[in-house]
Amino acid sequence: DAKTTQPPSMDCAEGRAANLPCNHSTISGNEYVYWYRQIHSQGPQYIIHGLKNNETNEMASLIITEDRKSSTLILPHATLRDTAVYYCIVRVATVAAGNKLTFGGGTRVLVKP
Amino acid sequence: DTGVSQDPRHKITKRGQNVTFRCDPISEHNRLYWYRQTLGQGPEFLTYFQNEAQLEKSRLLSDRFSAERPKGSFSTLEIQRTEQGDSAMYLCASSSDSRGSPLHFGNGTRLTVT
Numbered sequence: 001d002a003k004t005t006q007p008p009s010m011d012c013a014e015g016r017a018a019n020l021p022c023n024h025s026t027i028s029g030n031e032y033v034y035w036y037r038q039i040h041s042q043g044p045q046y047i048i049h050g051l052k053n054n055e056t057n058e059m060a061s062l063i064i065t066e067d068r069k070s071s072t073l074i075l076p077h078a079t080l081r082d083t084a085v086y087y088c089i090v091r092v093a094t095v096a097a098g099n100k101l102t103f104g105g106g107t108r109v110l111v112k113p
Numbered sequence: 114d115t116g117v118s119q120d121p122r123h124k125i126t127k128r129g130q131n132v133t134f135r136c137d138p139i140s141e142h143n144r145l146y147w148y149r150q151t152l153g154q155g156p157e158f159l160t161y162f163q164n165e166a167q168l169e170k171s172r173l174l175s176d177r178f179s180a181e182r183p184k185g186s187f188s189t190l191e192i193q194r195t196e197q198g199d200s201a202m203y204l205c206a207s208s209s210d211s212r213g214s215p216l217h218f219g220n221g222t223r224l225t226v227t
Contacts, residue, residue, distance in 0.1 A: 032213050034215060041220075041223075042220050042221075043117075043204050043206075043218035043219050043220045043221050044156060044204070044206075044218045045218070046215045046216065046217055046218075049213065049215055051213070087155060093212050093213035099144060099161075099208050099210070099214060099216065100146060100158050100161055100169070100216075101156075101158070101216055102158065103155030103156050103157070104155060105155060106155060
């Protein structure tokens with residue numbers, strides 16, 4: 001699976017959009033981009049994933065560049081409860097690959113009032 | 114959909130004792146995964162099951178660790194002769210086997226070995 005690079009930490013203002021970058025310059029054509037977050041003392045929570053197109057759900061939006069070498073997770077209106085470690089993961093998505101995820105260090109996001 | 118359930122949430126044991134954790138996946142999911150997470154690190158893959166078959170094991174899974182999923186539903190992870198280095202959060206996740214299907218995690222079992 002391709003390696004990802006994320007900033008180790010970032011601060012966001014409550015009520016504003018939070019834009020979390022991820023670089024995956026070695027991504028291949030059959031690899032999806034997944035985002036998870038982990039709030040202290042809880043298990044990782046699935047947020048969103050995509051292959052080529054931008055995706056949006058009730059939690060966030062995922063913007064993938066046309067060359068697929070980077071992506072941005074957007075939390076439209078950050079709240080204090082969005083304070084967490086956010087993981088960007090790239091994974092080969094074939095049935096044979098087993099669906100397992102390899103976590104990196106993530107970005108520690110602090111939402112400030 | 115009640116999510117992935119893990120039991121117990123916390124376990125304190127003395128070095129040398131055996132411990133067993135249970136995971137109940139989302140009911141329609143046929144894949145089940147175990148991960149371990151130590152303080153300040155991301156989760157690390159241990160093993161996964163497709164139904165009752167254990168298809169992959171990480172080299173992190175020493176001989177003292179054994180996982181089972183006897184009927185393709187719930188799973189257990191047993192650690193024999195626990196060591197202080199086994200202290201960690203043990204996470205379970207499940208997914209369907211559809212292409213690209215995301216994993217859904219439980220809230221883990223925190224093990225402390227004294």
